[in-house]
Amino acid sequence: MIFQPPILALLMVAALAALVALWSGAFAIRVLARWDMANMSRAQLRMERMAELVSTLFGAVMLAELAALLLFVFNSDRMASLFVGAMCAVGTLNVNAYGFPALYLKIGVFFAATLWLILDHADRLGRDFPLTKVKYAALLAIAPLILADGATELAYFLNLHTDVITSCCTKLFTPNNPGLANHMASIGEGTALVWLSVIALAVAGSGAYVMLRKRGYWIYALASGALFVAGLTAIVATISLYIYEDPNHHCPFCILKPEYGYFGYVLYVPLFFATAMGLGAGLLQPFANIPSLKGKLPGLIARQVVWSMIGFALFGLAVIWAIARSHLILFG
Amino acid sequence: MMTWARRQRALADYTLAALSRRKGKNIALVAIFSLVVFALSSAMFFAAALRHETTVVLRDAPEIVVQKLIMGRQDLIPGDVVETIAGFRGVTSAKGRLWGYYYDRINGANYTVMVPDDPALIPPVGYVAVGEGVPRARGLAWEGAPLFLSRYEGDLKRFDVDRTFSRDSALMTADLVLMNPQDFRAFFDIPEGLYTDVVATVRNQNEVATIVTKASNASPQMRFVTRADIERTYQKLFDWREGLLVVLAGAGLLAFAIFAAEKASGLSAEEAREIGILKAVGWDTRDVIAMKMWEGGLVSLGAFLIGTVAGFAHVFLFDGVLFAPVLRGWAVIYPDFALAPHIDGVQLMTLALLTVVPYMAATVVPVWRTASGDPDAVMR
Amino acid sequence: MITLNAVTKLYNEGRPNEFAALQEIDLTLARGAMSVLRGPSGSGKTTLLSILACMARPTSGRVSIDGELVSGLPERFLTELRRTTFGFVFQRFNLVRGLTALENVMLPTVPLGADYGQTRDKAMARLEALGLADKAAMPIEHLSGGEAQRTAIARALINDPPILIADEPTANLDTALAEKFLAILAEERAAGRTVILTSHDPRIWEAEGVDRIVTLRDGRIVEGELAEGVLGEDVA
Ligand SMILES: Nc1ncnc2c1ncn2[C@@H]1O[C@H](COP(=O)(O)OP(=O)(O)O)[C@@H](O)[C@H]1O
Numbered sequence A: 001m002i003f004q005p006p007i008l009a010l011l012m013v014a015a016l017a018a019l020v021a022l023w024s025g026a027f028a029i030r031v032l033a034r035w036d037m038a039n040m041s042r043a044q045l046r047m048e049r050m051a052e053l054v055s056t057l058f059g060a061v062m063l064a065e066l067a068a069l070l071l072f073v074f075n076s077d078r079m080a081s082l083f084v085g086a087m088c089a090v091g092t093l094n095v096n097a098y099g100f101p102a103l104y105l106k107i108g109v110f111f112a113a114t115l116w117l118i119l120d121h122a123d124r125l126g127r128d129f130p131l132t133k134v135k136y137a138a139l140l141a142i143a144p145l146i147l148a149d150g151a152t153e154l155a156y157f158l159n160l161h162t163d164v165i166t167s168c169c170t171k172l173f174t175p176n177n178p179g180l181a182n183h184m185a186s187i188g189e190g191t192a193l194v195w196l197s198v199i200a201l202a203v204a205g206s207g208a209y210v211m212l213r214k215r216g217y218w219i220y221a222l223a224s225g226a227l228f229v230a231g232l233t234a235i236v237a238t239i240s241l242y243i244y245e246d247p248n249h250h251c252p253f254c255i256l257k258p259e260y261g262y263f264g265y266v267l268y269v270p271l272f273f274a275t276a277m278g279l280g281a282g283l284l285q286p287f288a289n290i291p292s293l294k295g296k297l298p299g300l301i302a303r304q305v306v307w308s309m310i311g312f313a314l315f316g317l318a319v320i321w322a323i324a325r326s327h328l329i330l331f332g
Numbered sequence B: 001m002m003t004w005a006r007r008q009r010a011l012a013d014y015t016l017a018a019l020s021r022r023k024g025k026n027i028a029l030v031a032i033f034s035l036v037v038f039a040l041s042s043a044m045f046f047a048a049a050l051r052h053e054t055t056v057v058l059r060d061a062p063e064i065v066v067q068k069l070i071m072g073r074q075d076l077i078p079g080d081v082v083e084t085i086a087g088f089r090g091v092t093s094a095k096g097r098l099w100g101y102y103y104d105r106i107n108g109a110n111y112t113v114m115v116p117d118d119p120a121l122i123p124p125v126g127y128v129a130v131g132e133g134v135p136r137a138r139g140l141a142w143e144g145a146p147l148f149l150s151r152y153e154g155d156l157k158r159f160d161v162d163r164t165f166s167r168d169s170a171l172m173t174a175d176l177v178l179m180n181p182q183d184f185r186a187f188f189d190i191p192e193g194l195y196t197d198v199v200a201t202v203r204n205q206n207e208v209a210t211i212v213t214k215a216s217n218a219s220p221q222m223r224f225v226t227r228a229d230i231e232r233t234y235q236k237l238f239d240w241r242e243g244l245l246v247v248l249a250g251a252g253l254l255a256f257a258i259f260a261a262e263k264a265s266g267l268s269a270e271e272a273r274e275i276g277i278l279k280a281v282g283w284d285t286r287d288v289i290a291m292k293m294w295e296g297g298l299v300s301l302g303a304f305l306i307g308t309v310a311g312f313a314h315v316f317l318f319d320g321v322l323f324a325p326v327l328r329g330w331a332v333i334y335p336d337f338a339l340a341p342h343i344d345g346v347q348l349m350t351l352a353l354l355t356v357v358p359y360m361a362a363t364v365v366p367v368w369r370t371a372s373g374d375p376d377a378v379m380r
Numbered sequence C: 001m002i003t004l005n006a007v008t009k010l011y012n013e014g015r016p017n018e019f020a021a022l023q024e025i026d027l028t029l030a031r032g033a034m035s036v037l038r039g040p041s042g043s044g045k046t047t048l049l050s051i052l053a054c055m056a057r058p059t060s061g062r063v064s065i066d067g068e069l070v071s072g073l074p075e076r077f078l079t080e081l082r083r084t085t086f087g088f089v090f091q092r093f094n095l096v097r098g099l100t101a102l103e104n105v106m107l108p109t110v111p112l113g114a115d116y117g118q119t120r121d122k123a124m125a126r127l128e129a130l131g132l133a134d135k136a137a138m139p140i141e142h143l144s145g146g147e148a149q150r151t152a153i154a155r156a157l158i159n160d161p162p163i164l165i166a167d168e169p170t171a172n173l174d175t176a177l178a179e180k181f182l183a184i185l186a187e188e189r190a191a192g193r194t195v196i197l198t199s200h201d202p203r204i205w206e207a208e209g210v211d212r213i214v215t216l217r218d219g220r221i222v223e224g225e226l227a228e229g230v231l232g233e234d235v236a
């Protein structure tokens, strides 16, 4: 293991998140067994107050995980100089088999925690807390994800040996290597952009539909999820090429570097935000008809769709801007 | 959205007023917290600056160093290797180097003695150029005093000091003694045609690995060290020492977190009553938690800023006086130079996470316990 | 209209020191009236007040406000309801030391996310109406008992609640101040606010404008007019 402050910070966050997951998991089991809004006992009151603690803790975990996600990528990039063959985060993450799973789990935890907070927010709008059991059942599913994230991260850092020769983005994101990354890189610059535009149109269309009809939000959520995948694919296959002005450099991480003006954040932040909001809208739809939520939930869902569409629009503008200002000409 | 922002603002207002009402307690809290952050940030800035320094120094180093190994130990390398290396495609130049260490029996210091690559730096016969640490270690009183070096009992060789290196980037040059090749061979008794090692520069960075592979096939008894290897070694060394200091600071942080948790759970009667009143006049458990989070946020933000700025000043204005011995190693000759200010996002983010998160974690449960009191408690 | 049905409140439920502060209370209080809860110390007045004003949940029984059942609500919504429905003047005023009178008056508005400027103007207006304009910027410790109570009234009214509640409001006041306080209450009542008081102070029961007197004893409502001597030793 490499003994480094950012790694210590990341492990600390992971350990605290795991602690929260374990504790709130145990609490969730109690809620599922004993929650009863009609009961006015002290024990029920104590559970209600404890639920406030769980919400607070999850909010904190989500923020800390978001910061940890950024730091994880940042630090992988910086540590690249420690490994033979690594030039950016990809090389560092490839040092052992846990690197990329740790990253994916981190992203997963971020989305899961965000969606849970959305559910929590919706639950608290209803005077009888109608979603409490759903919410805590979901929490039981998220807790193992958080634990897996912490464990993978620990395994990754413990097995980070500097004498390993790793392969970096130039090797990983090239069309003639087996694996998911290369699939993304080999899709073809034009195809990826076409798919991106088609799915973006689907998002816009379904967004307009759900805003008018006030139903079918799950279609919008599906479209958002698809746009997330298409967006990431297009970044690897096409957009990164424009940013690097190099027809062979397909790396989704180097765009986060100062050399490229931190442009990656302009792409990723709206994309992640918009996706989370879009998925949240789909998640809440089944509950929109619960009597105690009828008055408030549809408004919340509609607002989420609006925010999501704004996020995707910003992402789209960033993509167009990246292509427009580039000196690289891929088509025509 | 608007309501949310206004509510946060009102909570922040209230929190600021509450903090200033309990000035004594909060100043003590921030002061101790800042001290911990200061230790942590000093360690991190110092290590990062050293790392940065080595990168800068190594930027001009040759891409490949070739050493001859005999029974695993480095041996003098014959000059014909230079031609062999220079013959590889992609190598722009190859040169034999002369350098070694000299143990100064007078003060127990170790100097690096070498013949510079750059012909312009080679001193005339009988002269040396020295790093600023050498006259300091020797206590040479005046500019131009000669340097006497003794190889064994009774031996004394005089060199005149041609020039002394300036202080910037002293890390690598503090203990340096530059000689003319003729003097070097005579002083260390090295025959013509042999070198300490051979350095090669390469046209294209990306070809280094290929060249090294080819060259090691051609001359298996040679060892090839690349610049990246050297850089890695330094990085690891500094990382390790930094980690050590951070763990020490972390112990301090843990102690502080326990202290903060104590403070947060042992509310004064006055404060407990105040929270009771807030709940009675219509604050929800959440509102109280949010207010307390503001309090924790402001305290840790304040401590973070104070500690970070103080650490920055300590390292870059006062040369890290408190930590230098640990991080630079225990060599007799300390480099004496101002570190170039260097700061980056990873450091700041790490610092923020390492300080704010433990504080929040330590206080959240006590805060929640305080906030979940019965609103009707103050009626009795 | 506030209705209580068979409300029981047990303290330390299930423990050896369990204590029934209220037992099977049935009570209806009308809107727009001034009602007084009276009874000796320890008879459960404060407990009853905190339950009907959504400060605490009963152990059993039902509480409804204007027909809506509130006794099953989570604490969070009780708080929300309380904020918009009730204003409190506590027996010991419960002002936050170290804050000014104005800041104290503004406390209940913090969680609402209301506009700061507007709230401050409203708080100033309340203080002015109660003759405290020149004390607004003064820390609460520097106010006299009467001024502190009027500040507490201003705070109770800042969110413009339809129901004003006061627990033993005259216990710490001399006769002149108590009369002044009653005058303020009468004014508020005349302006359409419901007023609910607890007191064992005869000055209050006999005050003009009191529409209803409910007598408590050992956690139960005593039927009919109060017999002399029920309060007996306590009045002094
Ligand atoms: N939190 C509590 N725990 C235990 N007993 C309490 C508590 N609060 C009040 N009591 C008891 O309940 C009874 C009624 O109290 P209270 O409602 O304050 O009466 P009053 O206001 O009429 O003086 C008293 O005997 C008191 O000791």
Ligand SMILES: [Mg+2]
Pocket: C045, C046, C047, C167, C168
């Ligand atoms: Mg009482």
